[in-house]
Amino acid sequence: MGLLALLRKLKSSPDKELRILLLGLDNAGKTTLLKQLASEDVSHITPTQGFNIKSVQSSGFKLNVWDIGGQRRIRPYWKNYFENTDLLIYVIDSADRKRLEETGEELRELLEEEKLAGVPVMIFANKQDLVNACAAHEIAEGLNLNSIRDREWRIQPCSAISGEGVRDGIEWVIKTCNSKKK
Amino acid sequence: MVFSELIASLWTQLLVLLRPMLKWILRKVTGKCQLLRITYEEQPGSKQTKRIEKSLRESKSSALKELSRGDRVDVDEAVKNVIHQKDIVVDIHTKFEETLRRCLTYISGFNNLEALVEGHRKVKYSTANPEHEAKLLKLWELYKPGTKLQSRQCAQWGELGFQGNDPATDFRGMGMLGLDQLLYFAEKYGDEALNALSKSSHPKHGFSFAIVGINITELQYTLMTKRKLRTHFYNLHNPRPSMDAYHEVYCYLMSEFTKFWFKEKPKDIMEFSRIREKFRRHIISLLKDPKTTLKTDFQQQ
Numbered sequence: 219m220g221l222l223a224l225l226r227k228l229k230s231s232p233d234k235e236l237r238i239l240l241l242g243l244d245n246a247g248k249t250t251l252l253k254q255l256a257s258e259d260v261s262h263i264t265p266t267q268g269f270n271i272k273s274v275q276s277s278g279f280k281l282n283v284w285d286i287g288g289q290r291r292i293r294p295y296w297k298n299y300f301e302n303t304d305l306l307i308y309v310i311d312s313a314d315r316k317r318l319e320e321t322g323e324e325l326r327e328l329l330e331e332e333k334l335a336g337v338p339v340m341i342f343a344n345k346q347d348l349v350n351a352c353a354a355h356e357i358a359e360g361l362n363l364n365s366i367r368d369r370e371w372r373i374q375p376c377s378a379i380s381g382e383g384v385r386d387g388i389e390w391v392i393k394t395c396n397s398k399k400k
Numbered sequence: 401m402v403f404s405e406l407i408a409s410l411w412t413q414l415l416v417l418l419r420p421m422l423k424w425i426l427r428k429v430t431g432k433c434q435l436l437r438i439t440y441e442e443q444p445g446s447k448q449t450k451r452i453e454k455s456l457r458e459s460k461s462s463a464l465k466e467l468s469r470g471d472r473v474d475v476d477e478a479v480k481n482v483i484h485q486k487d488i489v490v491d492i493h494t495k496f497e498e499t500l501r502r503c504l505t506y507i508s509g510f511n512n513l514e515a516l517v518e519g520h521r522k523v524k525y526s527t528a529n530p531e532h533e534a535k536l537l538k539l540w541e542l543y544k545p546g547t548k549l550q551s552r553q554c555a556q557w558g559e560l561g562f563q564g565n566d567p568a569t570d571f572r573g574m575g576m577l578g579l580d581q582l583l584y585f586a587e588k589y590g591d592e593a594l595n596a597l598s599k600s601s602h603p604k605h606g607f608s609f610a611i612v613g614i615n616i617t618e619l620q621y622t623l624m625t626k627r628k629l630r631t632h633f634y635n636l637h638n639p640r641p642s643m644d645a646y647h648e649v650y651c652y653l654m655s656e657f658t659k660f661w662f663k664e665k666p667k668d669i670m671e672f673s674r675i676r677e678k679f680r681r682h683i684i685s686l687l688k689d690p691k692t693t694l695k696t697d698f699q700q701q
Binding site: 244245260261262263264265267268269270271288289290291292295298 | 569676
């Protein structure tokens with residue numbers, strides 16, 4: 219082993235790993251968010267058939283983020299990925315007013331899942347860069363988020379494509395997991 | 401690990417430093433510059449063109465470097481300049497001029513194609529554009545002959561393998577390139593395209609045809625921008641490929657992917673990422689053979 223590797227090994231303790239599940243309807247912006255987290259190019263995204271997974275390092279944590287496709291056909295498979303989830307990130311297309319009800323329904327069902335009981339949820343009100351986007355507080359009201367009492371939750375306005383708001387959301391994710399894991 | 405990486409990086413650095421010296425020695429010993437040596441060492445084909453391209457790219461002269469990346473190179477002018485710059489006596493090295501001209505035409509043709517492809521990809525699908533909308537409806541007619549689309553936004557699009565009621569949101573980063581390629585496949589090879597769609601429709605072991613199609617557009621696009629497709633295009637008869645030549649590769653990939661998918665016997669759609677990656681590696685391994693052209697039975701005219 220080289221000197222450098224040896225030094226590196228002494229310096230850092232192994233990162234704490236977190237399993238994060240990224241869900242939401244199709245075209246919500248899950249993959250764009252994932253790529254933004256990994257500091258990758260977001261201009262060549264395609265619809266996710268199946269799932270993507272990436273590991274992202276952030277403030278001493280290794281986030282293993284599972285991005286599962288959101289089309290109706292794939293939603294029945296979401297439950298296969300619930301086990302051992304530390305935190306759920308739910309992404310909403312704030313400009314897709316027609317499907318706000320549908321996305322609220324999917325979220326409600328997720329929160330009722332036994333395997334996700336008590337798992338904190340970060341809701342990204344995505345696509346705030348679009349002029350017709352709903353404000354985060356409107357979404358929170360529409361989805362009646364205030365009725366969530368069995369877990370920690372937060373809604374964060376963001377634009378996954380520009381990256382605005384993403385960092386703030388992830389800071390909350392890490393803080394929340396950190397206090398839970400201690 | 402780190403140590404071996406260090407050695408590897410030092411070694412590359414050393415090669416970069418030694419390369420000019422080595423070139424100089426070879427030039428003195430053989431009496432030929434690198435470009436000229438390649439025309440003697442390689443037969444016409446993708447390997448020769450790639451070696452010429454590499455030599456130009458690594459050249460100290462910015463004019464020569466430019467020839468490896470230019471998409472509108474005046475080939476006649478460039479050949480004249482290289483012969484002059486490298487002091488090549490064409491009466492002695494009789495093949496040189498012809499070989500260089502051929503290679504430069506292929507290189508510039510490929511670079512030009514890459515620019516064309518990027519142009520199509522950058523055009524976002526727009527529901528406000530009647531031409532885009534017409535293409536989308538044409539797509540329905542070609543893949544669902546005899547079935548009437550109930551309305552522009554409806555659940556029927558799912559039968560074609562789009563995600564929701566409006567396909568417009570599925571083209572995303574691939575823009576009009578994704579739609580054009582799905583269209584080209586059905587227009588040119590209708591039987592093959594309908595066959596792929598019908599196989600993909602298996603309720604348990606199938607896949608979503610249209611969005612997999614858009615994924616394959618992305619796969620081909622990445623192979624293109626990483627210049628992996630040079631093997632194919634440098635082996636084609638026509639050194640100045642058009643968009644149609646590019647779409648032909650797509651037809652090949654779609655048809656091969658469909659076969660590949662079922663050969664892998666996937667449990668369900670969640671295996672897509674794995675199988676797609678395996679398929680990508682398979683195509684890259686094919687492209688490592690300098691003789692490869694990506695063509696299948698139904699494309700032999």
